[in-house]
Amino acid sequence: MNLLDTVIQGVLLGGLYALYAAGLSLIFGVMRLVNLAHGDFIVLIAFILLALSTSLGISLPYALLIAMPFVFALGWGLQRLILNRALSGDMLVPLLVTFGLSIIIQNGLLEVFSADSRRLSLGAIEVASVQILGISMGVIPLITFATAVLAIAALSFLFYQTPLGRILRATSDLPDIVQLMGVDPRKVFAIAMGISFVVIALAAFFMGVRANFDPSAGPARLLYAFEAVVIGGLGSLWGTLAGGIILGIAQTVGGAINPEWQTLAGHVVFLIVILLRPSGLFARGNGS
Amino acid sequence: MSTVLETQGLEVFYGDFQALFGIDVSIDEGETVAIIGANGAGKSSFLNSLSGLASARSGTIILDGRQVGGTAPFDMVKLGLALVPEGRKLFPSLTVEENLQMGAHGSTVDRGWNLDAVYRLFPILRERRKQLAPTLSGGQQQMVAIGRALMANPRVLLCDEISLGLSPSIIRDVYSAMTEIRRRETTIVLVEQDLSAALKFADRVYCFMEGRITLEGTPDTLSKQDIQRAYFGA
Numbered sequence: 098m099n100l101l102d103t104v105i106q107g108v109l110l111g112g113l114y115a116l117y118a119a120g121l122s123l124i125f126g127v128m129r130l131v132n133l134a135h136g137d138f139i140v141l142i143a144f145i146l147l148a149l150s151t152s153l154g155i156s157l158p159y160a161l162l163i164a165m166p167f168v169f170a171l172g173w174g175l176q177r178l179i180l181n182r183a184l185s186g187d188m189l190v191p192l193l194v195t196f197g198l199s200i201i202i203q204n205g206l207l208e209v210f211s212a213d214s215r216r217l218s219l220g221a222i223e224v225a226s227v228q229i230l231g232i233s234m235g236v237i238p239l240i241t242f243a244t245a246v247l248a249i250a251a252l253s254f255l256f257y258q259t260p261l262g263r264i265l266r267a268t269s270d271l272p273d274i275v276q277l278m279g280v281d282p283r284k285v286f287a288i289a290m291g292i293s294f295v296v297i298a299l300a301a302f303f304m305g306v307r308a309n310f311d312p313s314a315g316p317a318r319l320l321y322a323f324e325a326v327v328i329g330g331l332g333s334l335w336g337t338l339a340g341g342i343i344l345g346i347a348q349t350v351g352g353a354i355n356p357e358w359q360t361l362a363g364h365v366v367f368l369i370v371i372l373l374r375p376s377g378l379f380a381r382g383n384g385s
Numbered sequence: 386m387s388t389v390l391e392t393q394g395l396e397v398f399y400g401d402f403q404a405l406f407g408i409d410v411s412i413d414e415g416e417t418v419a420i421i422g423a424n425g426a427g428k429s430s431f432l433n434s435l436s437g438l439a440s441a442r443s444g445t446i447i448l449d450g451r452q453v454g455g456t457a458p459f460d461m462v463k464l465g466l467a468l469v470p471e472g473r474k475l476f477p478s479l480t481v482e483e484n485l486q487m488g489a490h491g492s493t494v495d496r497g498w499n500l501d502a503v504y505r506l507f508p509i510l511r512e513r514r515k516q517l518a519p520t521l522s523g524g525q526q527q528m529v530a531i532g533r534a535l536m537a538n539p540r541v542l543l544c545d546e547i548s549l550g551l552s553p554s555i556i557r558d559v560y561s562a563m564t565e566i567r568r569r570e571t572t573i574v575l576v577e578q579d580l581s582a583a584l585k586f587a588d589r590v591y592c593f594m595e596g597r598i599t600l601e602g603t604p605d606t607l608s609k610q611d612i613q614r615a616y617f618g619a
Contacts, residue, residue, distance in 0.1 A: 263483050264490070270476040276458035277436060277468050279491030279537065 102232050103353045104346055109234065111325075111345030112242030113307060115338040116300035117318050118325035119249055120293035126332035127269045127289040128184060130191050134198040136319030138294070141202050142168060142301035143310055144210055147217055157217050161302050165295055172294030176287040184286070199315065206312035217305030241303040248296055249338050255292070256334070265289060269332075324367040330377025339379055343370075388447075389414045389572050390435070390466075390541050395444035397427075397434050404430035406596045407444065412541070417573040419587035421580060423616060426593040428576040429471055432543045435574070436468040437461035448541075462491030465540030469547060471576075473530040475518035482514040484529050488536030496538040497569065503532035506562050524555035531562065541572040548579045560586055580612070594618055 121135045132138075142164070149160040183194040225236040256262040268275045268285040275282055304310060304318065321344065329340025344363045351362020370378065388411050395408040405427045412418050420428045433439035435446060437458035446454040448464055456464065467488070475484050485503055492498075504511040507528040513521055518529055527547055534542060547563075548556045560582060567573055577583035583590065584604040592600035592615035600607065600615030 260486070263479065263486060266478045267476040267483075267487050270478050271474060273438065274470060274474045274476070275487070277438070277462055277470065277491070278487045278533075279459050279462045280487075281457070281459045 099232075100350075103349050105232055105234065106238070107346030107349035108342050109238035109242045109345070110349060111338075111342030112238070112245035113300070113303055113341070114321050114325045114344050115245040115341030116241070116248060116296065116303060117322035118329070118337045118341055119245070119252065119334065120296040120300070121319075121322045122326045122329070122332065122334060122337040123252060123289060123293045123296065125326065126334075127265050128272075128286045129188075130180065130184065131195070133192060133195040133319065134202060134315070135195075135297070135322055136317065137199045137202040137315030138297050139301045139304060139318045140310055140312065140315040141206060142294075142298050143217065143305040144206055144215070144312075146298075146302060146305060147215055150217070157219055157302065157306070161298060164298060168294045168298045169291040172297075173287045173291035175294075176290035177283070180290065181283045181286060199319075203312050203315060210312060212311055212313070214309040214311045215305070216309050217302065219306050223306060237303070237306055241307065244299055244303065245338060245341070248299055249334050252292070252296070253334050261288070321363070324363060327377055328367060328370045330380030333377070333379045336377060336379030340377070343378075387414050388412065389416075389449060390574070391447040392435070393445045393447070395431070395434060395446065396442050397430050397439050398442050399430075399439075404439075404596050405434065405441075408596075408598060410591060410598070412572060412574060415567075415570045415572055417567055417575065417586060417588045419583035419590045420574065420576045420593060421578070421583050421590055421612075421616065422593035424578075425595075427596040428593050429545055430596075431593070432468060432545050432574065432576055435461075435541075435543055436466055438468070459491070462537050462539070463493045465494075466543060467491065467534040467537040467539035467541075468543040469530045469534045469545060471545040471549065473526045475526055475529055475533075477517065477519045480515055480517055481510055481521065481529055484518050485510070485532050485536050488533035491537035494538055496540075496571075498535040498538045500536075503535055506535075506565060507532055524551050524558065527551060527555075527559055528562070531559070531566075535566065539571065541574060542566065543574045543576075545576045546578060547575070548577065548582055556582060580616075584612075592616055 117139060121132060124130050124132055146157060146160050146164060149164060150157050179194065180191060183191040222236055226233045227236060256265060264280055264285055268280065268282050272282045325340035325344050326337055328343050329336030343366060347366035348359050348363040352359030390412040392408050392410045395405055396403065397405040408431060420431060422428050430439055434441050437456050441454055444454070445452055448466065453461065453464055476487060479487065485500060509525060510528055510532060513525060518526060521529065531547065547559055551559065556579065563573070563586065575583065575587060587604060589603050590607065591598050592612065594615065600611060
């Protein structure tokens, strides 16, 4: 095992996990909602991209661009019509509602697309690689990682440098008091969910290009996203990237030692982090 | 002077608990009205119902002749009612300036309150503008809370216990700023436990006890005995 090579492949894999996790982290940060259907939405949007690409005969990047506004609207509508109603009151209600959505999405996809595995195809670039410092790196994993960094940088900019970000942070702090400022938190939550869905679309694109997926692939994506968010620290966007990278490195190192240990190694690192630092490595308020 | 804010038969419940019983209040344009009373008298419930945070089960709230009862808090502030909540309730992850800017979202008219005007009123806040709100002293946090409400350019400023937990010298500073706000013809409704501050500052006083109005009048016409009786029921 070439350790440096293994670690770098893990870092690149961590970019994909950070994309899975960024939307989940955003939603948890703004409205304290744990979306159990998050992984299923990633898979749903991957199927939507596949259907758009094949039915319109366009390449996947164009399909992604075309889908973006509709995906934002899907997240916005989901929040306005369903999740906002579930948020008032018991914390258990949104968990049950999103769990129900997860089941509905999986069965709906099974009905429409069958249980067959699919993949999003980008052609020759999928297998292209470049040599950097003597280490071979796949072009798609590099693009995935760069996209994750850019997406998290864009979300950070939105959160900390724009008026919308100010409203999102204030709503996250005190959803009752923000109403006294003329802000309707239900509308803010809907915008946050729309933004989360745009990030989910990026995650769906790279998931579909890098691996096979089928209607039941969502829960595993949710698990990786959840682990990355918890390792990084709840509500911390850059912590989410770090969490994804730590998870990715744990998996590739574990897989290099024994291929059967790949997924297990990630779970073990996750358990160690929650045992030693339950609020995550870079949680907001840790001074990180 | 015309009536700007009026309540008729206002009743507020929290579950089965009735906090207000048929409250009738009338406040004129530019007037400063103090609501006094012991803990649990219903003062904060009254302000919360005016701001929309607590919904009235019955009765009416009339602002500028228009019935506004049942309006959501985010619309109430746009109608001109801004609340300085009890305990300040600043946004902890926002800086002083961001907290003030949040107040401007509720502004629909220009009555001259903007960042510069608030910084002129509370010069220390200009120096502290990049600091996170929780890092300020209690008095400075209260200034941010008042400034944030002013940024909505309110017609009526509702202030809930603005002297709570502050030292006498800071209370004097806060009330000196309130005098300046009043000079700019803003109508003020003030819930206050500091009786001497309330009587000194207000044009008119309502005393609440157990959710009911027990006394109303101008500070110079109310005797100490009247107030004690209305305050404690003795």
